Amino acid sequence: MDFLTSSTHVHITTWVVALILFFIALKKPSTGVHMGLRLFYVLILITGFMLFVTFDSLNPMLYGIKMLAGIIAIGLMEMTLVRKKKNKSNGGVFAGALVVLLITIILGFALPGIA
Numbered sequence: 356m357d358f359l360t361s362s363t364h365v366h367i368t369t370w371v372v373a374l375i376l377f378f379i380a381l382k383k384p385s386t387g388v389h390m391g392l393r394l395f396y397v398l399i400l401i402t403g404f405m406l407f408v409t410f411d412s413l414n415p416m417l418y419g420i421k422m423l424a425g426i427i428a429i430g431l432m433e434m435t436l437v438r439k440k441k442n443k444s445n446g447g448v449f450a451g452a453l454v455v456l457l458i459t460i461i462l463g464f465a466l467p468g469i470a
């Protein structure tokens with residue numbers, strides 16, 4: 356399972372694909388795209404956790420915050436799509452998702468990394 360932790364590329368691929376599927380699902384809601392997105396949530400979590408358990412840093416708290424932000428971002432993305440599907444207002448959760456995503460990405464790249 357070395358390929359999962361020897362670089363962050365697999366993790367980056369999973370969340371970039373997830374972001375693309377998220378915006379497609381927002382523009383043109385479809386169950387298939389949403390199911391595909393959920394699969395990528397799982398892949399983000401697996402690759403993120405694998406990186407998390409192997410990290411070696413003087414600043415473990417930032418890694419903890421990065422992990423939390425990533426999990427919250429996924430939660431808000433899912434809520435945005437589900438609220439849209441139920442015809443409920445989703446502007447708030449969508450804005451929240453964008454903000455937390457930005458924080459996650461900035462924190463991710465700010466961490467020492469093994470890319």
Ligand code: HEM
Binds near residue numbers: 404418426470
């Ligand atoms: C939508 C959700 C997520 C986004 C956009 C995201 C984004 C990123 C980015 C931009 C990096 C930096 C890659 C690099 O420096 O090469 C990264 C690394 C990392 N992510 Fe995520 N991530 C997400 C979810 C998660 C989750 C859920 C976890 C934990 C369960 C996690 C754990 C990590 C860890 C441990 C690293 C390695 C940090 C390092 O050593 O540089 N991520 N992520």
